[in-house]
Amino acid sequence: MEIDFVRSRFIKHFDGKTGNVYASPGRINLIGEHTDYNGGFVFPGAVDKGVMAEMRANDTEDTVMAYAIDLKDRVDFKLSDPAGPKASWARYIYGIALEMKKLGVPVKGFNIAFAGDVPLGAGMSSSAAMESCFACGLNDIFGDNKVSQWDMVLAGQATEHNYCGVNCGIMDQFASVFGKAGCLMRLDCRSREFEYFPFKPDGYRLVLLDSVVKHQLAGSPYNDRRNSCENVVKHIQAKHPEGKYETLRDCTWEQLDEVRAEVGEEDYKRAKFVLGEKDRVLAVCDALNEGDYEKVGEMMYQTHEGLSKDYEVSCEELDYLNDIAKENGVTGSRIMGGGFGGCTINLVRNDLYKQFVADAKQKFNAKYGHEPKVYDVVIGDGARKLC
Ligand code: GLA
Numbered sequence: 001m002e003i004d005f006v007r008s009r010f011i012k013h014f015d016g017k018t019g020n021v022y023a024s025p026g027r028i029n030l031i032g033e034h035t036d037y038n039g040g041f042v043f044p045g046a047v048d049k050g051v052m053a054e055m056r057a058n059d060t061e062d063t064v065m066a067y068a069i070d071l072k073d074r075v076d077f078k079l080s081d082p083a084g085p086k087a088s089w090a091r092y093i094y095g096i097a098l099e100m101k102k103l104g105v106p107v108k109g110f111n112i113a114f115a116g117d118v119p120l121g122a123g124m125s126s127s128a129a130m131e132s133c134f135a136c137g138l139n140d141i142f143g144d145n146k147v148s149q150w151d152m153v154l155a156g157q158a159t160e161h162n163y164c165g166v167n168c169g170i171m172d173q174f175a176s177v178f179g180k181a182g183c184l185m186r187l188d189c190r191s192r193e194f195e196y197f198p199f200k201p202d203g204y205r206l207v208l209l210d211s212v213v214k215h216q217l218a219g220s221p222y223n224d225r226r227n228s229c230e231n232v233v234k235h236i237q238a239k240h241p242e243g244k245y246e247t248l249r250d251c252t253w254e255q256l257d258e259v260r261a262e263v264g265e266e267d268y269k270r271a272k273f274v275l276g277e278k279d280r281v282l283a284v285c286d287a288l289n290e291g292d293y294e295k296v297g298e299m300m301y302q303t304h305e306g307l308s309k310d311y312e313v314s315c316e317e318l319d320y321l322n323d324i325a326k327e328n329g330v331t332g333s334r335i336m337g338g339g340f341g342g343c344t345i346n347l348v349r350n351d352l353y354k355q356f357v358a359d360a361k362q363k364f365n366a367k368y369g370h371e372p373k374v375y376d377v378v379i380g381d382g383a384r385k386l387c
Pocket of ligand 1 (some may be wrong): 035337339
């Protein structure tokens with residue numbers, strides 16, 4: 001996306017003045033799904049697609065004038081209005097501004113125009129891209145850049161929780177803020193320690209196939225999944241008052257089995273997926289260190305199976321894309337992100353890539369009347385000021 005594109009709209013829709021331009025990416029996740037809010041590990045990376053915003057203080061006390069370039073939609077609102085704007089995209093601006101204020105940033109009125117090239121609802125976290133882009137801008141314009149990267153991550157997450165109705169974990173906002181070109185990151189969501197993993201698989205590439213099934217986490221069963229996990233932990237804690245069980249990260253397979261009858265089959269299966277996923281991320285780290293991409297791929301297929309059968313966040317179209325990957329000998333394939341639509345992420349050998357993509361397009365089109373969208377993964381940088 002070009003700065004000039006965003007700038008021309010900013011000039012046109014406001015008072016002709018220019019501001020500062022910020023950009024922030026969406027993310028992929030190699031493995032570690034629904035583990036973040038369970039205190040486990042994730043393995044994301046930022047992508048080369050995201051959100052770009054031009055922003056400028058407008059000398060009012062608390063009036064925000066916002067323009068969503070892609071939607072051609074203008075919304076003005078006051079930060080002091082307790083209800084905030086109704087438009088869902090504007091709630092990200094309202095929410096992050098209030099969260100940055102809580103962190104001590106004296107946010108006043110501002111103008112903002114933004115656009116994105118990260119596909120909406122594809123499971124690549126367009127919402128985290130917005131949050132971290134706006135947070136980066138507000139921190140720069142009003143806060144002397146005093147808010148730390150981690151606090152911006154948490155402000156983005158709090159925006160989801162408090163203004164958008166999604167009780168998400170920290171993976172997406174983390175990846176969007178801390179991303180680094182060419183690197184995946186292994187994050188321990190409990191301790192928040194992380195390390196960069198240069199990712200240049202020799203002879204393989206990552207490609208996303210977007211089912212274009214709309215993915216909407218707000219008001220979706222995403223929060224139910226989280227509740228199930230928390231319920232299992234509560235039961236384990238009650239059985240083991242001597243220990244401290246905060247998330248499924250602290251729980252063992254034996255303890256899960258102990259509470260199986262009490263929590264019921266649905267919650268049991270969900271927790272079972274999470275415990276398995278926790279182990280798979282660690283197995284993938286070892287495999288990557290050894291350059292064993294076949295093992296990485298095997299884990300990805302297992303994750304898909306678990307997300308589909310136990311966690312129940314897949315859908316027919318994504319399962320079909322996963323089957324096509326298997327038929328084509330693709331090394332690893334799985335649903336990526338929160339689920340309920342969106343993309344599969346595929347680790348594919350270079351020599352199979354062309355045939356796989358062509359076959360997926362043809363078969364998917366024959367069954368659903370449209371082709372999946374194809375995004376080649378390029379791992380990019382995190383939130384930053386462009387000018
Ligand atoms: C969404 C959430 C994340 C994470 C993933 C699933 O993207 O925002 O916090 O839970 O789903 O791994």
